[in-house]
Amino acid sequence: MRVLLVEDDKPLGQAVCDGLADLDVRCEWVCDGVAAEAALATDAQSLDAVVLDLGLPGRSGLAVLSSARANGLRLPVLILTARDSAEDIVAGLDAGADDYLVKPADLREIAARLRALVRRAAGHAQARLACRDVALEPASRRAWKDGAEVELSGREFDIAELLLRHAGQVVTRERIEQAMYGWDGGAESNALEVHIHHLRRKLGADFIRTLRGIGYMAARNDA
Structure with missing residues (x-):
């Protein structure tokens, strides 16, 4: 599985990339909203999912997500953020996210949720x-x-x-x-x-x- 990770905290981003690689999830990592939009505009066909932070420099995660969905992005999107209020969760899901996780999150759970999202997106409800x-x-x-x-x-x-x-x-x-x-x-x-x-x-x-x-x-x- 190949995902786009959008995370501006470099130590955390590196840790997520390394940890998910051990769980057979390959990350392409960008650190700001503008780079995320560029990656989705040019490389979405080669990705399986997106892991998106909300608090990003350049352009917020919600703005990136809303714009991408408006432009027809159909990839599953998992929001991974420190924002844990009900308002933030509702806003993220309403903007087009398929799932929402609050940091810190177990890497095994992130990988499992990504697998579930990718299965559903491909029409495979079962794990096999x-x-x-x-x-x-x-x-x-x-x-x-x-x-x-x-x-x-x-x-x-x-x-x-x-x-x-x-x-x-x-x-x-x-x-x-x-x-x-x-x-x-x-x-x-x-x-x-x-x-x-x-x-x-x-x-x-x-x-x-x-x-x-x-x-x-x-x-x-x-x-």
Whole structure:
């Protein structure tokens, strides 16, 4: 899972990024409202969710959220803030937030809430993703093929999860690589093809379709 973290407190932001990384949530981190708006305007398609503080320099979190929703942003948004009054909570939810957490919050709870928001946004109410004879459980990072558990590497699981969340839709190569490595890149030229090869060997040759020059797709159950 790849999320945009908007947090101006640098020690806290670094701690959240590091802690969520240990829970398999990759953060792209910006420190002010203006940078958040720019990131959402240019990179929303490659994100799964947003973790948003309210007290931000440049432009408030509520202003960022209201503007983003007005411009059609459909990503799940989790507000993470020190503001704990009923008025602030109501204002945040009414502005378009999907969930609201008050600092300090347990990183495990943040990760669990993000997983729940992403599941709901993708139309998956259950904790397990399934497509044909392949199933994944994001919370435990476990995978099954024909009911038998299959061991996937971290990168392999990230790719399989992304494809299953968008089953029947083409996921571009760029989107997959950003989910794997973040804004800073770091992928070798053939790394994605190697991971796709391993996934097909472990989960079935027909699990992933290649659309040359575009990306990859996990076929729907009815396809």
